[in-house]
Amino acid sequence: MKPSGIYPTRLAGAVMLILLLIAPEALCSQASAGITAVSIRAESGEVELATEGAIEYGYFPLSEPDRLVFDFPGTLLTANDGEEVVEEVAGAGFREIRLSQFSDDPPIARLVFYLTDPATAIVNFDRLNGRMVIRINTADTRRN
Numbered sequence: 734m735k736p737s738g739i740y741p742t743r744l745a746g747a748v749m750l751i752l753l754l755i756a757p758e759a760l761c762s763q764a765s766a767g768i769t770a771v772s773i774r775a776e777s778g779e780v781e782l783a784t785e786g787a788i789e790y791g792y793f794p795l796s797e798p799d800r801l802v803f804d805f806p807g808t809l810l811t812a813n814d815g816e817e818v819v820e821e822v823a824g825a826g827f828r829e830i831r832l833s834q835f836s837d838d839p840p841i842a843r844l845v846f847y848l849t850d851p852a853t854a855i856v857n858f859d860r861l862n863g864r865m866v867i868r869i870n871t872a873d874t875r876r877n
Contacts, residue, residue: 765786765807800847806839809842812832
């Protein structure tokens with residue numbers, strides 16, 4: 734017969750091991766950043782995002798229809814109470830933007846520009862002040 738104190742020690746050790754194995758995954762699925770506001774400046778073809786935390790991003794083009802898609806991994810959309818933002822825009826190199834929570838787990842916010850013509854983007858990100866300005870450059874806007 735084994736002493737009764739061994740089982741609680743082994744149980745506690747097993748629980749700690751499980752927590753150590755699970756905890757990093759749980760931490761990775763937590764959002765560490767947020768998009769808190771969006772502002773559209775159609776005359777200059779810009780969208781400004783107010784951010785908090787360590788925003789990371791990447792973007793890629795799609796065609797048929799022409800779009801630029803920005804993904805923000807590890808980011809929650811808190812602007813507009815987390816609801817999708819859809820804005821139609823005239824004369825900006827894009828006709829519509831959509832900002833939404835693309836995925837909850839893992840958290841990914843997504844911004845899609847529906848372009849009037851193929852375009853590129855210039856991103857200016859002031860991490861210190863939590864402001865990201867995305868300017869859409871089409872052939873028309875590059876001439877100005």
